[in-house]
Amino acid sequence: MQENQEKFIEKVKEKNKNKKLKYSILTMGCQLNENDSEKIAGMLTKMGYSEIDDYKKADLVVFNTCCVRENAEERLFGKLGEIKKIKESKNLILAIGGCMMQEKNMLEKIKKSYPFVNVIFGTHTMQNLPEDIYNAIVKNEKVKDVIDIDGEIYEGLPIKRNSKYRASVTIMYGCNNFCSYCIVPYVRGRERSRKPERILEEVEELAKEGYKEITLLGQNVNSYKGNEKIKNFAELLNAVCKIEGIERVNFISPHPKDFTDDVINAIANNSKISRIIHLPLQSGNTKVLNEMNRKYTKEQYLNLAEKIKNKVEGVVLSTDIIVGFPGETDEEFEDTLDVVKKVNFEQIFMFIYSKREGTVAAKREDQVPEEIKHKRFEKLKELYESRVDENNEKYINTxxxxxxxxxxxxxxxxxxxxxxxxxxxxxxxxxxxxxxxxxxxxxxxxxxxxxxxxxx
Ligand code: SF4
Structure with missing residues (x-):
């Protein structure tokens, strides 16, 4: 596979010789997508393209899409409209990849309504991009390279990182949790962990290059499964912290249900690990949590937050919250506010629930009216912002x-x-x-x- 990729990188490079072609990548979505875009940039650089920020001036444009939020679709369609006009006046290759292309409806829509797209690739086939681009530019083919099955982990992709000091390292792909509002397990497949040796090699290499801060990435990092040498996420954290030159270690995202004592101890015992822990709450009401398929109750969440605060000196917590999940009542939403008051999060990523086609929650008939969702969102925002000053003042003289x-x-x-x-x-x-x-x-x-x- 790697040989094939290198062969097509060389072929495209030869084709592009002396042409000074430019590429631009538009990334939508999470840090995993950002990390994928760094790998796409790595492949394109090897193919002889150089980066340009303004995609309107590029010869090759890649949209790396996300389907977690509804507005990502609107954004993509807006950009496609702009690109269509540019394509009418210049020879530009357009490739679209990422999570959205794994959704059948979206894939059909792009194929039917946007026939000017040259390459469509999925989350499991990103490594084929050099061959796909070759076929698009040399054979003038419309390429569709999307597969449904969970792709194997593909190691050794070239990478062009966005920072010289902070780097993301993906430790696992996919998710097994099927939270009822979330599309990720359908588009990213089941959990697959990278071998710990490969992860440590990558981090060691980054340390040699002068990187100081590493963020370990996965949809559910604390269900990482290693091998007999490094068995789980806690052991991986300990091993990464031993690498000389790496001064800071972050991870995103853990799931509260898998936050074992081993992981808490690893954080408490390693001062290199970030002192802000992201603990996605989603809702503070046990009934809603159950309907979200989150597998913890309000009390279990509060106990876990307390335990982390007691064991890890100087730690603060951040979280994700969805307001207006189908069927959520005012009283149930009050439970979310109650958890926010009790935990006193330093950062909250707040989302208004939006239907994701294909998920269990999208089929429910008791959707919360938009107006109520927005009111709850404002109330949550107000509560959070009322705590910011006090939380920040605690830092004075430290x-x-x-x-x-x-x-x-x-x-x-x-x-x-x-x-x-x-x-x-x-x-x-x-x-x-x-x-x-x-x-x-x-x-x-x-x-x-x-x-x-x-x-x-
Ligand atoms: S843990 Fe839940 S919210 Fe997170 S990616 Fe998996 S299904 Fe989605």
């Missing part, structure tokens, strides 16, 4: 370790970095500070969406 990420967007004399709890901190650097360094800063001011600090 010493925080930051990874310097960039110059401040509003003042290029200042640098910005993130704490181990993912807070943005702006500070004036000294002469030796450079982007990518880890530094200690004393927090002096708290603002709504950032902190200010002084280097010490």
């Amino acid at each position: 010493i925080q370790k930051l990874l310097i990420e960039d110059k401040s967007k509003n003042n290029d004399k200042m640098f910005e970095g993130r704490t181990q709890t993912n807070k943005v901190v702006i500070f004036e650097p000294n002469d030796t500070n450079e982007i990518g360094d880890i530094v200690s800063v004393k927090i002096t001011e708290a603002h709504k969406w950032y902190l200010k600090g002084e280097i010490i």
Whole structure:
């Protein structure tokens, strides 16, 4: 397979010789999609294309789609309309891939209504992109390369990363959980874990290249299954933390039902692991949680949050919440607010429930009216925002370790970095500070969406 990929990379490269062609990738969706896009960029770079931000000026455009939220479809159709006009005036190759292409209805719609798309590829066939592009540009074929079965894990894809200091490493693909609102298990297939040796090799390589921060990615990272040497997610975390040069380790997303004591201990015992833990709640009501197929109750969630806070010093929690799940009543929604008050999350990713065709929840007739969903969303947002100031003020006079990420967007004399709890901190650097360094800063001011600090 790898030989075939390399053969077609060379063929396209030969075809593109001296043409100075440009590519642009538009990524929609989660960090897993971002990581896939880095691999697509790696393949395209090897094929002789160079990157350009403005896709209107590119010779090859890739849309890496997501189907988790309804507005992703609208966004894709909007972009397709724009690209159609550009395609009428120049020779441009358009490839669409990602989760949305694994949905039969969407695939049919794209084929029927957007015949100008040159290549359609799925989540299990991304590695074939060089061959698909070759067939599109040389044989002028319309390529459809989507399979339903869970793809094997394909190692060794070239990769062009977006940052020099922070890198994502996918540890597993797919999901077995079938939460009743979620399309992911249908489009990404069943859980498949990468071999721990391959993951550790990748992280070691990144450490050698100077990367400081690693984010381990998967739909459900804490159900990772290794082998006899590194059996599970807790052991993988411990092994990654031992790699010299890696200073920070994050992971996303864990599932509360699989958050074992081993994982909590691994976090508590490794100061390299992020002190913000993402613990997706979705709803605070046990009946709704049951209908969502989340496999925990309100009380179990609260106990877990308490246990993590007690065992891991300095930890804060972030979460995902869906408002307006079918059948959710005002009283049931109040339970969500109750959990938010009790846990005091530092970050909440809030979503208004939207139907995903093909899921169990989409078939329900007791959908919550849009107006009520929006009212609940506003109420949740208000509650969350009312806590932000107090949560930020707790940082004043504390010493925080930051990874310097960039110059401040509003003042290029200042640098910005993130704490181990993912807070943005702006500070004036000294002469030796450079982007990518880890530094200690004393927090002096708290603002709504950032902190200010002084280097010490
Ligand atoms: S755990 Fe649930 S929400 Fe997360 S990807 Fe799997 S099915 Fe979707």
